[in-house]
Amino acid sequence: MKKFIYILTIISSIILAGCKTNVHYNTQATMAGIVILLICTLFIVLAVYSNILRDEISNCEEFEANAKQLQQKSRWKLVDKSAPFSLTNVQFGLWTVIISSAYIYLALCKGDCSETDINKTALVLMGIFAGTAVASSVIDKNEMADNRPRHQNMPSQGFFIDILSDDNGISLHRFQNLAWTMIAVTVYLYKISQVTTGCQLPELSDTLLALTGISNVTYLVLKGKENDPTVKEAQQENSNNPVINNTQVNGMPVNHVAARDATAAIG
Known part of the structure; x- marks a missing residue:
């Protein structure tokens, strides 16, 4: 520090x-x-x-088990015991820094911001990523309440691996979300550099804003399924909890018929 x-x-x-x-x-x-x-x-x-940009660990025992497993694979390299970076938090934090810095730069160096209209792009961008952060937090809390295994309970494996990976490794929905974010950031910063006079935050095209919004919605929908149990795990859980056969014979459940017959045999 x-x-x-x-x-x-x-x-x-x-x-x-x-x-x-x-x-x-x-x-x-x-x-x-x-x-x-x-x-x-x-x-x-x-x-x-x-942990401002990192995921929340919901199960410390699972986290330690995953850390030991990674340590066995890496052998000589010590495993980072930090929580993994969160794609949602990284994007929200990045846009917060960019828009606040742009506003300060334009207000102090280019003109009086009180004379300009409300900037649509800044509101839409902050709304998209703030909404994504809220929805992502709700998804995480619901998964924690279910006590299900989560890939977030894994030690950090590096910034880009953390934000691009789900339980199956690098995922396409996370990659496309990051790609559209970087496109929007690049265009936004370029437009700021082109401002000569006046405190006017840059406006992005409606197409780019729509694509950014669609990208985040797609990410959230698929994020909600990242920690769903696999078909094999679901079958194993069903085998451990067999369903009682309620087939009826002459209007009476089979288990009741078997109990009646057994009682009659004893009598």
């Missing part, structure tokens, strides 16, 4: 030392740079040293 503060102090000093002309503009630019740097630094620190 001290290293991050030290680096932040050095970068801030360099930015302030570069302000030689146009004091008013450079002061605002410096303020914007410092605030954006603080937001990004805090986000990275929390991502590394906290």
